[in-house]
Amino acid sequence: MSFFAYKRAASIDLKDKSENFLFILPAVAIFLLFYIYPFFKIFSLSLHEWNGIFPPPMFVGFDHFIELAGDKIWWSSIWHAVYITLIALTFQNILAFALALACDREIRLKNFYRVVFFIPPVLSEVVVGLIWRWILDAGMQNGQHIGLLNHFLYSTGLPHLVNNLLSDPKTALTTIAIVHCWKGFGWGFIILLAGLQTIDHQLYEAARVDGAGAWQCLKSVTIPMMMPVILVVVILTILGSMQVFVLMLAMVSQGLVYHTEVPVTRILSAMTESNRFGYACAMGVTFGIFLVMFSVTMKKISDRFRPR
């Protein structure tokens, strides 16, 4: 190729590239403006002491991160979020998978079930929290239990099981975790059901010809084929559960002592109760890094399990 031909080809290539770049520019600009800039701004604020108004932010270096390392309430809030996540990963996802398997078969009213199972996720978290708060209410009026659960337990001859689940430190967090699972299992159900429908039925027929039973079909066909979808559901469950807080506010207001604190409620508390914006930002950055590290790890695991 002559020099001039090469130069002309390079010029066309550059023109094409710049044209392509122009098309992605709006997305890049939005990403930089609304994601990257705020992240660096929050990181910068985490290095400052500031009440949000006046005096201007004062540089304190990594003091907030050092203080955070010794903040027992913060680390217990992380543990609470992990606890909710573990319950969601097991109870919520197993329920979602079981229901998805049931609805993938030729059963009566399967479209009705699909709609019913997807109702909780589309409800607002505040509404769900308030409904469950009413169901679990431990108050009494005219000798009758106000809450649906306690009323049911009492009237079915199980008065010894009547309890104040949301004000008992032994049960409050687990109760909220179960409500969170009830609210969230519909997402997993829909994604898993969509995944199940992509599995070629010939694989099942071939397995049955080879003498595989229902359990072996599940173990050797369904689960391996579903692994990428399961990992997506797992990542979404982790990210959603670690950041739970609206349910907390709706069900236990600003918390039962420190037993229902999660990272987001601690960040809110630092920002609104103590007006410590810098410390709240340090919490946010630490929590964000924690979640990013977790997502990257899960992505790597997901890549390993992806069928080749």
Place this chain on the structure above:
Amino acid sequence: MKRRVLMVLCLFFVMFSGCAGATRDDHAIVVWHWMTDRHDAFEQLADRYEETTGTKIRFELFAPSDAYSQKTVAAVQARILPDIYGILDKKKIMAAFIESGVVADLTQEFEADEQEWENRFFPKALDANRFIENNAFHIPPGIYGVPIDVTNIQMLYNKDLLQKAGIARPPRSFDDLIEAAKVLKIHGISGLVSGWGEPWMIDCFASNYAFNIMGEEKVMATYRGEIPYTDPDWIRVFDVFKRLSEAGALAEGIVTKANKYAEQDFALGRAAFAFNGSWCVNVYHDMNPDLDYGVMLPPPLNLERPMRIWGGAGSSFHVNAQSPNQAEAIAFLKWLTAKEQQVFLAEQTKNLPANRNAMTSLPPALSAFAATMDLTTHPTVWEVIEDPLVTEVFVKGIQSIIIGERAPDQVAAQVNKAKHRQMHKPSPLP
């Protein structure tokens, strides 16, 4: 190529035009507030004001109050505060607003014409917006806000439920309250309900008893760090909650109840007593107009010292010192706090008016709240306030006493430890 570039530029234009500020009506005085229950009344008053003076007033509502509070803080940074706004936060934050130059000093206006404007108000209502000489926040002395109503927080009792339990009169001492709660329990009636899932409400109830048990000076000395929380008087304060809990005097789930649910419980006759503010008159009226209730001070533990309750300015408006419409904004606030408008607001919203001449034709419950305004105090008028982190440990500790997790002396030690930590923490601020 040119067409494509043009398309991309158009897309950019459409995207970022959404970020431009909305066109504003420059002739209107803009007021930001969070008071959902008062918005309609405000709008009616705005129409009246426009008819009278020709000045247009635009009330902009941002609710709930948490969101409003964050909006005003962000607006200080962006310098987009309206002509008039409310600061819904601690006095420390009000001081920060003043220091950042967005709150006008209204002292001269209040003092003009032989203090005509100042004299309209309950002195306690103005105190919340007043900074005295040598105040802890180093703010030049003056009055920086205009109260539009006053409030105080007391106990309420359901007359029907007390009668049902054979209790002839509301309790007059803390021991009476404990006895009444025991009788109510026998009759299957819940005792006291309140929004103790909200930390400030527990703090309020506790500080009422702290003032009653040890007096204001000792409470302030504790906040200054001169008296430990392990002092026997503070243990008696924590013991108030233990006794209430052990007597079964507290409604189930009180520690996780937001005040709006507590209000619902009392309005629907699910509890005999409530601890709530004067705004409840309006709330109960909306929820159950037939509710028959009375107002009482929290019954004192120490009968030799009067009970002090939280109260003073309910809601206040501030004038933006950077507004070009300052004079018009002040004129509107003077009109809004005149007797006629204050009577209208009190009738429409059932809140106590800030103008003391407007206390006419109040409902009986509201009159009972008004009668005790002299007993009010509030953190916004105290010489020193407790560190928020210590308050958090204090409130959470009380919650743990109520649920039977900790004893009063354990909580006292825990709060004292938090106080010690905060007192000895190096401050990066000058």
